[in-house]
Amino acid sequence: MAVPKRRMSRSNTRTRRAQWKASAPTLAPCSNRACRQPKPPHVACPNCGQYDGRPVVSPA
Template sequence: MAVPKRRMSRANTHARRSQWKASVPTLVACQNKACGQPKPPHVACPTCGQYAGRRAVTPA
């Protein structure tokens, strides 16, 4: 098993972790004109239950 020989410096640790961050979720407006709520793309709307212009699921 590989074990580091020396402790990694704080600068190197921060440089490695600088790219490790959360991304903002992509949201699009619902195609239903009456709804228009933000929802993830390619997913049925959780508010009105429509996907691609037709009823896909019953809204929660």
């Protein structure tokens, strides 16, 4: 197993970690024509409770 010979400097560590960026969550409009609220894809709509045109969850 490979093991580092020297400790990585704070500058190099922070430079490497600077590339880790948080991405904005993907949102798609609800398929219900009366709702059209943004929601994550492949998830029941938290506003109207429908998924793929069928009521799945009681709306909040």
